[in-house]
Amino acid sequence: MLVSVASFSVMDAQLKLLSEHYAALQVAFIRGAAALPFVLLPILMRGRLSRLKPVNVRLHLLRGALSILMLGSFVLAVRETSLASTYSIFMCAPLVVAGLSAPLLKERVAGAQWGAIAVGFAGVLLMLKPGRGQWAATGAIWALVAVVTYGFAVISLRLLARTDTTESMVFWFTAMLAVGAGLLSIPVWREIHWAHLPIILGVGVTGALGQNFITVAFRSAPAAVVAPFEYTALLWGVLLDVAIWSVYPDAITIVGGAIVIGAGLYVIERERRASVGAVKGA
Numbered sequence: 001m002l003v004s005v006a007s008f009s010v011m012d013a014q015l016k017l018l019s020e021h022y023a024a025l026q027v028a029f030i031r032g033a034a035a036l037p038f039v040l041l042p043i044l045m046r047g048r049l050s051r052l053k054p055v056n057v058r059l060h061l062l063r064g065a066l067s068i069l070m071l072g073s074f075v076l077a078v079r080e081t082s083l084a085s086t087y088s089i090f091m092c093a094p095l096v097v098a099g100l101s102a103p104l105l106k107e108r109v110a111g112a113q114w115g116a117i118a119v120g121f122a123g124v125l126l127m128l129k130p131g132r133g134q135w136a137a138t139g140a141i142w143a144l145v146a147v148v149t150y151g152f153a154v155i156s157l158r159l160l161a162r163t164d165t166t167e168s169m170v171f172w173f174t175a176m177l178a179v180g181a182g183l184l185s186i187p188v189w190r191e192i193h194w195a196h197l198p199i200i201l202g203v204g205v206t207g208a209l210g211q212n213f214i215t216v217a218f219r220s221a222p223a224a225v226v227a228p229f230e231y232t233a234l235l236w237g238v239l240l241d242v243a244i245w246s247v248y249p250d251a252i253t254i255v256g257g258a259i260v261i262g263a264g265l266y267v268i269e270r271e272r273r274a275s276v277g278a279v280k281g282a
Helices: 002-019 022-045 057-080 083-090 093-105 111-127 138-160 166-184 194-220 223-245 251-281
Strands: none
Touching: 002 022, 002 057, 002 083, 002 194, 002 223, 022 057, 022 166, 022 194, 022 251, 057 083, 057 138, 057 166, 083 138, 083 194, 083 251, 093 111, 093 251, 111 251, 138 251, 194 223, 223 251
């Protein structure tokens, strides 16, 4: 999981570099197109092409639309602000998923978990603190849009997992991201420079590595054990910000991020205890 988070963080840094030259939707297209060969090749090598057939087509289309909005918003966020600031807001993803799972999946969310969700969002509001006459920075708003969209994407993934294979979900998610973002980016399309091809290749490689290692991680240990290591992304965000852009996190980002992470860890621990209790009860 640590290697996966590091890989995805490096990929995000490369997306931020590309966002300085191309529109957000074009960068989203590059992300999908660069990853597609790495997604498809292992499936072909294992002879699992038949597993790509979608079952719940409508849910695939919804998830594809969510992927475009999510990644487009994320690229706009990292273009406008630092990786660390974006990650600090994105760390509330487990809280968003927990909050959405109650009305959409009919899962039980305890009162203490709702309290943790409220505390976590208070941390997000702290990071959206008014500054220079504005209620919140543009990058922070886009990060919030990205994390809410991500929450809906995770809910759709849980529903889709009931009918479709892993290969189908990963392939169509990536393919629809590439095709959809590519079509939407036509009006703002810029010619891709040859000098950026190594970065684009890096996006594909690091994205594939991250996806592979995160799959291995969740297969090797319970989600409640693995998930907390996702928060190391904030450390990578700070290191990459300093190394590439010489940007350091401010106090509000650190405090707000700590509140969000603490609330998220509490929710994860509650889910772990609930799953252990369910197993013992069975």
